[in-house]
Amino acid sequence: MYNFTYHRASSVSDAAKLLGQDAESKILAGGQTLLPTLKQRLAQPSHVVDIGGIGELQGIKVSADKVVIGAGTRHAAVAMSAEVARAIPALAKLAGGIGDPQVRNMGTIGGSLANNDPAADYPAAVLGLGATVHTNKRAIAADDFFKGMFETALDDQEIITSVEFPVPQKAGYMKFPNPASRYAMVGVMVAQTKAGVRVAVTGAGPSVFRWQDAEKALASKFAAAALDGLAAKADGLNSDMHGSAEYRAHLIGVMARRAVAEAG
Amino acid sequence: MPTVSMTVNGKSVSRDIEDRTLLVEFLRDHLGLTGTHVGCDTSQCGACVVHIDGKSVKSCTMLAVQAEGVTVTTIEGLATDGKLHPMQEAFREHHGLQCGFCTPGMVMSAVDLVKRHPNPSEETIRHGLEGNICRCTGYHNIVRAVQAAATNMRG
Ligand SMILES: Cc1cc2nc3c(=O)[nH]c(=O)nc-3n(C[C@H](O)[C@H](O)[C@H](O)COP(=O)(O)OP(=O)(O)OC[C@H]3O[C@@H](n4cnc5c(N)ncnc54)[C@H](O)[C@@H]3O)c2cc1C
Ligand code: FES
Ligand code: FES
Numbered sequence: 001m002y003n004f005t006y007h008r009a010s011s012v013s014d015a016a017k018l019l020g021q022d023a024e025s026k027i028l029a030g031g032q033t034l035l036p037t038l039k040q041r042l043a044q045p046s047h048v049v050d051i052g053g054i055g056e057l058q059g060i061k062v063s064a065d066k067v068v069i070g071a072g073t074r075h076a077a078v079a080m081s082a083e084v085a086r087a088i089p090a091l092a093k094l095a096g097g098i099g100d101p102q103v104r105n106m107g108t109i110g111g112s113l114a115n116n117d118p119a120a121d122y123p124a125a126v127l128g129l130g131a132t133v134h135t136n137k138r139a140i141a142a143d144d145f146f147k148g149m150f151e152t153a154l155d156d157q158e159i160i161t162s163v164e165f166p167v168p169q170k171a172g173y174m175k176f177p178n179p180a181s182r183y184a185m186v187g188v189m190v191a192q193t194k195a196g197v198r199v200a201v202t203g204a205g206p207s208v209f210r211w212q213d214a215e216k217a218l219a220s221k222f223a224a225a226a227l228d229g230l231a232a233k234a235d236g237l238n239s240d241m242h243g244s245a246e247y248r249a250h251l252i253g254v255m256a257r258r259a260v261a262e263a264g
Numbered sequence: 265m266p267t268v269s270m271t272v273n274g275k276s277v278s279r280d281i282e283d284r285t286l287l288v289e290f291l292r293d294h295l296g297l298t299g300t301h302v303g304c305d306t307s308q309c310g311a312c313v314v315h316i317d318g319k320s321v322k323s324c325t326m327l328a329v330q331a332e333g334v335t336v337t338t339i340e341g342l343a344t345d346g347k348l349h350p351m352q353e354a355f356r357e358h359h360g361l362q363c364g365f366c367t368p369g370m371v372m373s374a375v376d377l378v379k380r381h382p383n384p385s386e387e388t389i390r391h392g393l394e395g396n397i398c399r400c401t402g403y404h405n406i407v408r409a410v411q412a413a414a415t416n417m418r419g
Contacts, residue, residue: 005271006266006283006329028330035325038284048283050330076319100395101373102313102322182394222290 001215002044009051012136012159018049019157021156027051027159029072029111032103057110065167069161071110079104086131088129089264090171090189094121099182100132113145116152116207118238120184121175123208128173129188129202130164131165149206151178171224172263174255175203178242185243186251188212190259192222199256204237204248224257270331271339272297281328288312290328295303299339299368303397308383310396312336313369314338320376322395339368341377351413360409362400368394370406386411 007116009015018023028034037043052164057072062083069078078084079096087227098104098112098121108123112122113133114189126142133140136159145153154160175187185205188211191198199214232252236247269278291314292296302324303311312324315337319392328340342349345372351371354360361367370393377384377392384392390408398406 001284001286003282003284006327008329028327031325031327031330032307035286035327036305039286039305039324048327052330084419100310100319100323101376102306102310102394102395105319105321106326 001038002041004045005047007047007049008053009049011054012051012056012161014137015049015054015159018047018125019041019159022046023156024121025049025157027114028105029108030074032099033111033115033117036178049151051110051159052108062079067091067165067167069163069165071113071162072108074145075099075107075112076101080111084093085139087167088165088171090173090191090259091125091129091165094125094173094175094187094189097121097177097182098131098162099216110162113163114152114154114160116146116150116168117183118149118206119178119181119185119187119203121173121187121202122190124173124184124187124200125165127208127210128191128198129165129168129171130191130193130195130198131163134162134164135160143210147208149205163197163214166193168200168262171251173261173262174259174262176251176255186248186255188252188255188259189262190218190256192218192263197222200231201252201256204232204252206236206238211252218260222260222263224260227253227260266268266329267333269376269400270333271335273336273338276320283327285328286324287314287326287328287331288323289337290331291323291336294328294398297338297340301365301368303365303367303369308395310369310393311366313372313396315372315376319378328377334342336387337372339372342371349375350416351378351410354409354413354416358405358409358412360406361402366396366400370398374406374410374413378410382414382418384410384414387411 026045047216085092167214171191175184187202197218199211204206232249234249239245290299301311303309307325
């Protein structure tokens with residue numbers, strides 16, 4: 001690992017100030033992506049600004065129509081929250097399936113979204129539930145947030161502060177985990193929301209995306225059988241040592257049907 | 265160089281270190297606590313698991329400076345007065361190890377798991393140990409050891 005200067009931020013504005021001092025500085029949240037990256041010398045930040053101790057970024061607020069999660073909230077806290085499990089069970093389940101217990105004790109929702117790994121779980125929740133990502137500068141709708149492989153709408157040094165999930169009528173999440181890493185080979189979030197049916201797919205393509213054919217089919221009838229005969233296209237999907245694009249396209253259909261069945 | 269202070273296995277420690285020092289390097293190289301192992305450089309194997317304020321984390325995926333002010337427990341801190349922790353005793357009794365390389369991390373993860381699930385099913389144990397890789401045992405006896413330890417720890 002290349003050396004850097006470490007700073008511990010006391011508040012979001014303090015973090016913004018520390019980051020602003022140098023264009024090569026980087027935010028550290030749970031470290032479960034950044035530290036492996038630094039260990040491999042794939043990045044060389046001059047300054048590392050630790051936001052892990054900032055109180056205003058922690059916590060979960062559940063009200064009748066929304067769940068708001070602070071960006072610094074650990075995956076384990078979301079997974080174990082009885083309130084989240086009551087309001088959006090699919091979200092608590094998704095958080096409980098990220099990586100392993102040690103990753104969940106450190107990793108944060110803000111870090112996962114900022115990183116936008118093509119196989120990460122939270123992007124499927126944010127896009128599938130039509131959430132809003134709040135930063136220290138603005139609010140970004142899910143449909144505008146994810147821009148491509150490891151790319152988001154965030155400016156350099158913009159800090160995610162919280163994520164606001166509208167409570168859906170029903171939602172279900174299913175992933176086929178890579179047995180070694182637990183990242184999604186394919187993960188599908190389906191949701192019946194006030195704004196219509198949403199189906200978000202992670203793991204399969206360069207970035208999370210909506211499967212619109214499935215949304216249309218489920219809008220006429222929200223049941224697994226509505227997806228019978230519908231196949232996702234393999235064009236543009238990921239092909240790697242773990243599975244071909246055709247295999248992933250097939251998994252999308254299977255996971256989507258199981259997610260609908262789970263949503264009930 | 266920043267100074268970092270924390271409590272490790274009940275003792276206050278303080279050292280000047282480089283910012284980039286990993287917690288596992290701090291424990292092994294600066295404090296000589298070599299019970300915590302390093303088995304990979306991809307944060308996947310769990311040989312390095314320790315407890316931070318009672319929760320299991322991978323010490324290879326945390327900076328020592330991030331641990332400022334916390335309480336760390338390593339495998340060396342589990343036994344009391346020369347008496348093995350019930351989890352260590354159960355691994356010995358049920359042959360939950362062969363080469364022993366994964367064992368410190370496995371035991372630390374298992375202690376955290378049983379704290380959260382005092383009466384874990386086999387499925388809960390297997391799911392809860394997904395962050396720990398063992399190349400020798402095939403996991404079967406590890407699961408049996410954790411079940412036995414959970415029974416003993418419930419008393
Ligand atoms: C073994 C292993 C298995 C894993 N399995 C899974 C899995 O199955 N599914 C899954 O989804 N993920 C998985 N992960 C990734 C894990 O969820 C990470 O926690 C997550 O990707 C990053 O969150 P973090 O808080 O650790 O962020 P960090 O590593 O601290 O930061 C990641 C990036 O986000 C930036 N950043 C962090 N917080 C903010 C913020 N608030 N605002 C703006 N930028 C920010 C950082 O600068 C950095 O570029 C796994 C990781 C490991 C090590
Ligand atoms: S050494 Fe492998 S996970 Fe830490
Ligand atoms: S006992 Fe050898 S790796 Fe687990």
